[in-house]
Amino acid sequence: MDTKVYNLFTPRNLLALSILWKEINAINDENIRAFFKFCFTASLGQASKMVFVVKRRGKFNGKTRKTPKKEVGSWVIGYWIPKEHFEINVWNCFENRYKKILKAKKIQNKMNYIVREGSRIENLLFSDYNLLLFKKPAQDVLKVFPDNSIDYVITDPPHGDRQPYLELSLMWNSWLGEHPEYEKEIVISDSKERNKNTENYFQLLKEVFQEIERVLKSGHYFSLMFNSLDDNTWINLFSIINNLNFELINVETFEYSAGSVVQDTRAGGLKTDFILTFRKTLIKDKNKIDVISINQEADVIIKLIEKYIQGQGRHTYQIINYLTIYFIKQNKLFKLSDLFKLLQREFKRDGNLWVGRR
Ligand SMILES: C[S@@+](CC[C@H](N)C(=O)[O-])C[C@H]1O[C@@H](n2cnc3c(N)ncnc32)[C@H](O)[C@@H]1O
Numbered sequence: 001m002d003t004k005v006y007n008l009f010t011p012r013n014l015l016a017l018s019i020l021w022k023e024i025n026a027i028n029d030e031n032i033r034a035f036f037k038f039c040f041t042a043s044l045g046q047a048s049k050m051v052f053v054v055k056r057r058g059k060f061n062g063k064t065r066k067t068p069k070k071e072v073g074s075w076v077i078g079y080w081i082p083k084e085h086f087e088i089n090v091w092n093c094f095e096n097r098y099k100k101i102l103k104a105k106k107i108q109n110k111m112n113y114i115v116r117e118g119s120r121i122e123n124l125l126f127s128d129y130n131l132l133l134f135k136k137p138a139q140d141v142l143k144v145f146p147d148n149s150i151d152y153v154i155t156d157p158p159h160g161d162r163q164p165y166l167e168l169s170l171m172w173n174s175w176l177g178e179h180p181e182y183e184k185e186i187v188i189s190d191s192k193e194r195n196k197n198t199e200n201y202f203q204l205l206k207e208v209f210q211e212i213e214r215v216l217k218s219g220h221y222f223s224l225m226f227n228s229l230d231d232n233t234w235i236n237l238f239s240i241i242n243n244l245n246f247e248l249i250n251v252e253t254f255e256y257s258a259g260s261v262v263q264d265t266r267a268g269g270l271k272t273d274f275i276l277t278f279r280k281t282l283i284k285d286k287n288k289i290d291v292i293s294i295n296q297e298a299d300v301i302i303k304l305i306e307k308y309i310q311g312q313g314r315h316t317y318q319i320i321n322y323l324t325i326y327f328i329k330q331n332k333l334f335k336l337s338d339l340f341k342l343l344q345r346e347f348k349r350d351g352n353l354w355v356g357r358r
Helices: 011-025 030-043 090-110 121-126 138-144 170-176 198-215 231-242 261-265 298-309 316-328 336-346
Strands: 053-056 069-072 150-155 216-226 246-255 272-280 290-292 332-334 347-350 353-357
Touching (some): 030 170, 198 216, 231 336, 298 336, 332 336
Parallel strands (some): 150 216
Antiparallel strands (some): 216 272, 347 353
């Protein structure tokens, strides 16, 4: 297959998009131009050939359909042109996004805060500017901040090999003419050319965490959004954290705003991420997270699961969340693969729900 970005669009939509893009780029006002660029890039997926056809049989006006009804399917993660796709009118895609973004902007305007965007760190540190935006890798951006200068850090880095973000941004970056620094991306990729293995991922993540520790004021907090189904990802993550001056203070979960098709249908798929909050501490013998063996704590874990699923049944991800929070609050981490084995061995399920002991 020819893998060029223009192949993701029909010739007609490619032409319509190009006309629209040219007009947007000719807008003089910088803010209005940026706003319309945002609407444009937001509509690209729907205007592409990746919108697949869902065929529904079933009844229509009491009669069984001879030919199935065709409905617009949602676009799945990754670049994939289905055998049968829609060609949605570019202007409609653009107008829909415009209306949605305008609505969001109106809500934003009613919010009780004022954003003053600065262009240099000094603006943020020494005057009443409250926003700086960088389009650069975190490991580089953080280097320019002074030691102990930041009140709070929150970050949502790529979680192991869950998504190849920059590879997925290819379509937008090529329309925008952006050339991201692929080699500085914190990610695990299967692609041999990219040299993005687990080692590189944790090396870069460590660099960022070290910088966060350096810039954060002592006694202040750092929240990390994270999740993974992979044992080693968790073990490596906490081995980095254990070696830094961070102490785990709180763990919570939050649901994804829009579940993807993959996340929703995969058995055992994750539907939430964790927010792990650490405090920068200078205490020498701070608490460290230990990896525990599920088999050694099996009795306790079985009882906990039994009680948790009693009467209602629970999804795998709910059990993971419940036990992770329970143990991590005691500075203990267990291997998820051991939990999966224990669930299979000791519990029975009804569909996607774990419902009781075997
Ligand atoms: C889990 S996603 C964050 C999603 C975000 N919280 C949201 O709701 O849209 C991780 C993001 O980190 C970005 N990223 C990867 N390497 C990075 C680096 N070195 N510096 C800064 N960001 C990076 C990815 O491109 C991706 O957008």
